[in-house]
Amino acid sequence: xxxxxxxxxxxxxxxxxxxxxxxxxxxxxxxxxxxxxxxxxxxxxxxxxxxxxxxxxxxxxxxxxxxxxxxxxxxxxxxxxxxxxxxxxxxxxxxxxxxxxxxxxxxxxx
Amino acid sequence: xxxxxxxxxxxxxxxxxxxxxxxxxxxxxxxxxxxxxxxxxxxxxxxxxxxxxxxxxxxxxxxxxxxxxxxxxxxxxxxxxxxxxxxxxxxxxxxxxxxxxxxxxxxxxxxxxxxxxxxxxxxxxxxxxxxxxxxxxxxxxxxxxxxxxxxxxxxxxxxxxxxxxxxxxxxxxxxxxxxxxxxxxxxxxxxxxxxxxxxxxxxxxxxxxxxxxxxxxxxxxxxxxxxxxxxxxxxxxxxxxxxxxxxxxxxxxxxxxxxxxxxxxxxxxxxxxxxxxxxxxxxxxxxxxxxxxxxxxxxxxxxxxxxxxxxxxxxxxxxxxxxxxxxxxxxxxxxxxxxxxxxxxxxxxxxxxxxxxxxxxxxxxxxxxxxxxxxxxxxxxxxxxxxxxxxxxxxxxxxxxxxxxxxxxxxxxxxxxxxxxxxxxxxxxxxxxxxxxxxxxxxxxxxxxxxxxxxxxxxxxxxxxxxxxxxxxxxxxxxxxxxxxxxxxxxxxxxxxxxxxxxxxxxxxxxxxxxxxxxxxxxxxxxxxxxxxxxxxxxxxxxxxxxxxxxxxxxxxxxxxxxxxxxxxxxxxxxxxxxxxxxxxxxxxxxxxxxxxxxxxxxxxxxxxxxxxxxxxxxxxxxxxxxxxxxxxxxxxxxxxxxxxxxxxxxxxxxxxxxxxxxxxxxxxxxxxxxxxxxxxxxxxxxxxxxxxxxxxxxxxxxxxxxxxxxxxxxxxxxxxxxxxxxxxxxxxxxxxxxxxxxxxxxxxxxxxxxxxxxxxxxxxxxxxxxxxxxxxxxxxxxxxxxxxxxxxxxxxxxxxxxxxxxxxxxxxx
Ligand code: SRM
Ligand SMILES: Cc1cc2nc3c(=O)[nH]c(=O)nc-3n(C[C@H](O)[C@H](O)[C@H](O)COP(=O)(O)OP(=O)(O)OC[C@H]3O[C@@H](n4cnc5c(N)ncnc54)[C@H](O)[C@@H]3O)c2cc1C
Ligand code: SF4
Ligand code: FES
Numbered sequence: 060x061x062x063x064x065x066x067x068x069x070x071x072x073x074x075x076x077x078x079x080x081x082x083x084x085x086x087x088x089x090x091x092x093x094x095x096x097x098x099x100x101x102x103x104x105x106x107x108x109x110x111x112x113x114x115x116x117x118x119x120x121x122x123x124x125x126x127x128x129x130x131x132x133x134x135x136x137x138x139x140x141x142x143x144x145x146x147x148x149x150x151x152x153x154x155x156x157x158x159x160x161x162x163x164x165x166x167x168x169x
Numbered sequence: 170x171x172x173x174x175x176x177x178x179x180x181x182x183x184x185x186x187x188x189x190x191x192x193x194x195x196x197x198x199x200x201x202x203x204x205x206x207x208x209x210x211x212x213x214x215x216x217x218x219x220x221x222x223x224x225x226x227x228x229x230x231x232x233x234x235x236x237x238x239x240x241x242x243x244x245x246x247x248x249x250x251x252x253x254x255x256x257x258x259x260x261x262x263x264x265x266x267x268x269x270x271x272x273x274x275x276x277x278x279x280x281x282x283x284x285x286x287x288x289x290x291x292x293x294x295x296x297x298x299x300x301x302x303x304x305x306x307x308x309x310x311x312x313x314x315x316x317x318x319x320x321x322x323x324x325x326x327x328x329x330x331x332x333x334x335x336x337x338x339x340x341x342x343x344x345x346x347x348x349x350x351x352x353x354x355x356x357x358x359x360x361x362x363x364x365x366x367x368x369x370x371x372x373x374x375x376x377x378x379x380x381x382x383x384x385x386x387x388x389x390x391x392x393x394x395x396x397x398x399x400x401x402x403x404x405x406x407x408x409x410x411x412x413x414x415x416x417x418x419x420x421x422x423x424x425x426x427x428x429x430x431x432x433x434x435x436x437x438x439x440x441x442x443x444x445x446x447x448x449x450x451x452x453x454x455x456x457x458x459x460x461x462x463x464x465x466x467x468x469x470x471x472x473x474x475x476x477x478x479x480x481x482x483x484x485x486x487x488x489x490x491x492x493x494x495x496x497x498x499x500x501x502x503x504x505x506x507x508x509x510x511x512x513x514x515x516x517x518x519x520x521x522x523x524x525x526x527x528x529x530x531x532x533x534x535x536x537x538x539x540x541x542x543x544x545x546x547x548x549x550x551x552x553x554x555x556x557x558x559x560x561x562x563x564x565x566x567x568x569x570x571x572x573x574x575x576x577x578x579x580x581x582x583x584x585x586x587x588x589x590x591x592x593x594x595x596x597x598x599x600x601x602x603x604x605x606x607x608x609x610x611x612x613x614x615x616x617x618x619x620x621x622x623x624x625x626x627x628x629x630x631x632x633x634x635x636x637x638x639x640x641x642x643x644x645x646x647x648x649x650x651x652x653x654x655x656x657x658x659x660x661x662x663x664x665x666x667x668x669x670x671x672x673x674x675x676x677x678x679x680x681x682x683x684x685x686x687x688x689x690x691x692x693x694x695x696x697x698x699x700x701x702x703x704x705x706x707x708x709x710x711x712x713x714x715x716x717x718x719x720x721x722x723x724x725x726x727x728x729x730x731x732x733x734x735x736x737x738x739x740x741x742x743x744x745x746x747x748x749x750x751x752x753x754x755x756x757x758x759x760x761x762x763x764x765x766x767x768x769x770x771x772x773x774x775x776x777x778x779x780x781x782x783x784x785x786x787x788x789x790x791x792x793x794x795x796x797x798x799x800x801x802x803x804x805x806x807x808x809x810x811x812x813x814x815x816x817x818x819x820x821x822x823x824x825x826x827x828x829x830x831x832x833x834x835x836x837x838x839x840x841x842x843x844x845x846x847x848x849x850x851x852x853x854x855x856x857x858x859x860x861x862x863x864x865x866x867x868x869x870x871x872x873x874x875x876x877x878x879x880x881x882x883x884x885x886x887x888x889x890x891x892x893x894x895x896x897x898x899x900x901x902x903x904x905x906x907x908x909x910x911x912x913x914x915x916x917x918x919x920x921x922x923x924x925x926x927x928x929x930x931x932x933x934x935x936x937x938x939x940x941x942x943x944x945x946x947x948x949x950x951x952x953x954x955x956x957x958x959x960x961x962x963x964x965x966x967x968x969x970x971x972x973x974x975x976x977x978x979x980x981x982x983x
Contacts, residue, residue: 066974075686075712078973089973093686110728113716115689122689124716124724129689 063151063158069097070155077112077121080159087148088112089157090132092119097157098132099150105143171199174470175260175270177250177414178277179204181213181456182443184232186274186463191240194471200242201268203260205249205277206299209233213299214456214590214623217487220303220330222884222925253418255436272438272470275415275426279408279444279454284318288380294402297327306403311335311869311885314399316389318377320347322486324405325360328369329488331403333925335885339397340364341375341389343406351484351495355509356518356534363491363516372397410445410452425452430476432466442466448477455482456590456622483544483589485537485625489924492533494540497547498522499530508561519561526554539563541629542577545585578632587629590622598630602637609642610634651690653682658911662698671703673710687713694912697799700835701907704949711966717797720969721957722779730779731772733796734786735832738806738824738844739767748789752782766803766841768794777970783958792832792956799913800835801842804828805853809846809863818863820846823892827899833954834946837910837919840903855883858916859899868895872902872928873917881917884925887933901932901942908945 072078072091079086079102086102088111096119102112109125119132129138135147149160176183179202190198210232218224237244248262259269281296283289295305306327309315313336317328320342332338340347346357347364361371376392380402388398410425421427421435425447432440432448443459444452453459458480468475483496499522501507510519515535521543522530527550531543542564546553559566564577581587583596601607601616613630614621620630634642649655656664661680670676673695677687687695692713699707711719722730736745749769753761759773774782783793795802804827807813809820824844834840843854844861854860856876860883862869867890871883886902889895905928910919920928932939961970 071968071973073712073968078968078971080974080976081972082976086972107726108728110724113720113724113728115692115715116712117686117688117692118684120688125726127689 062161064161066157066159068155069095069152069157072097075116077114077116079112086110086112087159089150089159090116090121092116092132097150097152099148099159100130100132100135101146103145104128104130105137105145106141111145171197172271173269174198174200174272174274175268176200176202176274176276177253177260178202178275178411178443178445179206179210179244180276180278180443181210181231182278182459182463183274183276184210185460186276186442186466187240187242189464189467190470193467193473197471200240201270202237202242202244203248203250203262203266203268204244204246206301207247208300209237209244209246211300212622214487216297216300216303217326217330219300220306220327221333221489222330223333223489223921225881226300227879250414253414253439255418255439258438270438272440274440274442274466275434275445276442277411277414277445280411281404282407282409283404284377284406286377286379288382288386289404291380291382291386292384293382293386293400294380294404296404297323298408306331306401307334309336309401312888313337313401314397315339315401315403316341316397316399317403317405318389319403319405319407320344320371320373321350321405321407322348322484324403325364325486326488327403327405328364329367329491332367332369335887338368339370339372339399341377341391341397342371342373343376345373347371347373348486348495351532352493352534353499353520353532355511356493356495356520356532359516359518359534360486360491360493408444408454410447412445415441415445423447423450430465430478431469432462432477433469440466440469449479451479453480453482455484457482457592460591460618481548483540485540485589485623487623487625489926492535492537494533494537495531496540496544497528497530499532505529508557510561521561523553526552526557528553538577538628539565541586541589541626542581544589545581548586549584578629579636587633588617588619588622588626591618593617593619595633598633599637602634607634608638650694651688653677653684653687653691654680656680658694661695662702662909662911665698665702671699671707673699673713689715697835697837697912701837701949705952718799719966720776720779721793721795721797721961722774723797725772727773728776729772730774730776731770731796732774732779732782732786733764733766733768733770733794734791735794735828736768737828738804738821740806740821740825741768745789745791748786748791752785755785756782758782764796766794766796767805768803770796777972780962780970784962787956787959787962793958795832798835799838800840801828801831801833802839803841803843804831805841805843805857807844807846807851809844813846815849816846816863817865818846818868818892820844820852820861820863823861823863823868823895824852826892827896830896830900831903831950834903834907834950835953836903836907838913838915840906840916842899856880857883859902861895861899867891870895870898870902873920873925875915875917879917884920886929897939897943898932900946901939902928904942904946905931908942 066080075093077088077090079088087099088102090098102110104111104123106128109123111121113124114121120129122129128141135145137143151158212229212231215229245266248264248266250260251263252261261267281298315331315336315338317324317340320340328338328340346354347360364371378390378392381388386402388396390396412422412426415426416422426441426445428441428446428448434441442462462477465475465477486493506523508521517535520532521528528547533540553560581595585595587595598617598619605616613619620627648657650658676695696710696713717723722732756778758771762770764770804824806821806824810816840858842859843852843857845852845854846863854862855871856874860871869888870886872886874883875881906916
């Protein structure tokens with residue numbers, strides 16, 4: 060289980076935007092920041108399940124579209140006064156191709 | 170057992186007294202209040218802004234129903250007390266309510282004086298004292314002619330307010346110059362000029378002979394034979410202490426109810442408070458003394474020694490744009506000297522009256538910031554010989570070089586009075602800021618009352634906040650847009666244009682944003698400002714838009730979307746309805762609902778189905794209803810002259826025309842309109858951002874209503890004779906709002922901030938300006954009127970509606 064899984068190309072995600080990877084266990088949101096960093100987190104806000112991929116992306120953070128919680132994309136931690144954490148997944152970018160940690164599928168397989 | 174305290178009258182004086190009382194002895198008194206007015210307690214000083222439309226009644230309430238409940242106070246509304254039985258220690262109201270007291274406070278205020286000229290009892294003669302009077306005046310309606318008798322503080326505030334409401338106002342004043350009791354003739358003349366410039370007619374030395382009319386007011390005749398036609402007369406010639414009730418009960422009454430230094434009448438169980446009281450021969454007509462009385466009475470009631478020593482008062486006129494301050498005595502006399510400063514071009518006039526080198530009177534017109542300083546010197550009787558040469562230039566000039574305004578406030582002694590209404594001095598404000606850790610104006614108002622009454626010292630309080638908190642508080646640079654910048658919305662808008670900034674990175678670079686790419690607050694705002702200011706040049710940044718405006722549907726709590734197609738003016742037809750039904754079936758849309766905006770909502774659409782849903786709706790001729798947009802939403806209509814037996818104009822047609830003209834436009838916040846075919850107003854036009862009421866003679870255009878988080882009736886903007894004119898005005902108004910509104914600021918908040926006069930000046934009074942706004946809107950529409958659904962059906966932003974990758978089965982299981 061050490062094979063990274065390819066999920067798509069960087070340039071198919073808008074800068075300061077996100078797209079989803081659908082898995083049998085739910086969606087994973089893959090973000091691209093202004094400076095082309097890529098992050099992957101669960102597409103479910105720990106607050107009330109808001110789709111984080113639909114939020115506004117600023118710096119390496121995203122603001123949830125439902126009630127404006129802000130999450131750090133690299134740690135998954137809620138910022139400011141809100142408390143909560145969203146699961147993050149390791150990603151690897153090679154020549155514009157995005158690979159995601161196989162852990163994802165481990166979870167999915169459980 | 171708690172002591173029974175009964176209060177007659179629920180005005181400003183007892184309101185304040187009770188606050189002191191509950192603080193000093195919570196729970197000790199069981200309080201019952203009888204109020205002639207049918208409501209809770211409000212800030213009477215602020216009636217003029219309510220009259221002019223600058224504030225709403227809700228905003229001036231000082232003690233709401235919850236306050237009475239919280240303090241266990243029984244408030245009888247609409248219950249004037251008609252009888253005091255001193256032997257039984259009992260009062261009775263006109264509607265038969267009875268209360269027994271241990272202590273009775275009479276606080277009946279004043280009654281407006283109505284000169285007994287013939288015709289004074291006709292319908293249409295009103296006074297100016299409470300909210301009901303304001304409602305009566307407003308009922309006269311835009312365009313009607315009103316005569317205000319009395320050119321004192323009240324009369325002038327009434328005249329200015331009525332003028333702002335679009336009425337045709339004439340002020341009649343008996344003396345040769347306005348406000349002659351507070352102003353000398355020179356300042357009175359300047360004041361008259363300022364009113365005339367505003368379009369108010371002023372006639373001085375006008376002796377009213379009679380009010381003319383059969384059943385209703387039709388005009389006013391002066392003793393020189395002049396007749397002024399009008400439909401309403403506002404009597405504002407003076408007030409009389411309301412002391413009749415006390416007199417009938419056998420209490421000692423001169424002009425007012427006679428009280429001692431503890432506010433006690435000649436009956437030891439009865440006190441009098443406020444304007445109805447006479448203390449050392451003086452009856453007051455301003456709040457500052459009443460607040461001092463209230464404090465003394467509260468102390469007396471709880472048994473703490475206190476005594477009222479009388480007050481020196483100062484006056485400010487609360488008419489937006491006119492600065493006027495007066496205090497003390499400014500009559501001429503042998504033993505008096507005066508210093509006068511005039512700057513005709515700047516419209517400034519200052520006059521100090523001195524006796525034995527001490528200021529005994531001050532009149533400031535046009536520039537009043539030194540008012541508190543002069544008033545302080547006056548009250549303390551400071552010898553001014555040393556500063557005589559520069560005295561009139563104000564505090565900033567004392568000690569050589571001029572000080573900036575902040576330094577002037579810094580230089581004030583701790584005892585200097587900042588808030589005249591509440592008698593709050595500088596030291597009290599600064600020590601409360603520090604002691605209670607206050608950070609803003611609201612806190613200072615809550616803890617010290619400074620600037621909480623007439624509001625004219627607000628800027629001084631803000632400067633004190635700044636002085637005390639340092640850079641932590643900046644009164645000039647209002648609220649920053651967000652944590653990413655120091656600039657407020659208005660500065661950013663101004664600089665975008667001034668520096669020609671045409672992209673979000675350019676704004677962030679030039680205005681030194683503190684974050685690399687902003688946040689969810691500033692980015693959508695900047696995107697809107699750029700869209701609005703550079704039509705055709707700036708390319709909309711989808712990633713800086715909230716999800717709804719990015720995918721052109723409303724996100725729901727479960728992450729699905731709702732879709733609302735436009736139904737122009739609320740009209741639809743079988744073909745559209747069939748297409749909606751078919752789409753709902755085809756995509757298994759779980760809910761179909763009629764919205765509050767006269768159209769149909771399809772709720773629960775999956776994101777990936779959106780383009781398909783839109784394609785089918787487009788095919789039936791429907792476009793996005795923008796139910797998600799900070800932009801034009803709906804134009805509600807009623808059936809109007811097409812069908813309705815009362816319809817005066819084609820309200821449906823006009824609504825559709827407006828919606829077709831304005832759809833696609835982005836605005837600072839959402840924009841909702843309505844057109845009603847007659848004043849019955851079935852389209853609810855008078856609570857919309859912009860509303861039209863059709864009448865026989867054309868179209869009344871209303872604006873600045875609210876019916877969401879706040880409730881507020883619209884204000885009448887103007888009347889249009891034709892549909893074309895109505896459309897031009899509505900479009901120009903919208904464009905003005907687009908250019909000035911702060912992001913997320915609805916029209917009613919924007920209007921309140923910039924003031925109705927400036928809006929009238931731009932879109933009503935000046936045809937050329939109106940046309941220019943109209944044309945800028947029309948220009949920007951060519952870039953905005955593109956159906957976003959159609960664009961996406963044709964492939965725009967396809968990445969939004971498809972997953973990056975799909976994994977059907979867990980890899981591990983393979
Ligand atoms: C669908 C609808 C309710 C309905 O079932 O009838 C509705 C639904 C929502 N309204 Fe509304 N409002 C709807 C008519 C109204 C009205 C009535 C009207 O338009 O005549 C009002 C009062 C008038 C007004 O605009 O103030 C109204 C005042 C609000 C407010 C308070 C706005 C304010 O400034 O006071 C919000 C909150 C906001 O915008 O921040 C809001 C916000 C919302 C949101 C967008 C909540 C949100 O942020 O997600 C709801 C979206 C549900 C959806 O996806 O459709 N809605 N909302 C109505 C759509 C009308 C349409 O055809 O476009
Ligand atoms: C439009 C306007 C603008 C003003 N602007 C300023 C200003 O800028 N600065 C300033 O210092 N002052 C101003 N004033 C004056 C200020 O409002 C008064 O000094 C203050 O309200 C007096 O307070 P009060 O409690 O004595 O009387 P009020 O506030 O008048 O309250 C008296 C209450 O008693 C009720 N009442 C009367 N008789 C009875 C009865 N028999 N039974 C039960 N209830 C009764 C009345 O209905 C009224 O509600 C203004 C006044 C008005 C009308
Ligand atoms: S009132 Fe409006 S915002 Fe509130 S639940 Fe209903 S639709 Fe949603
Ligand atoms: S669901 Fe994300 S903030 Fe509420």
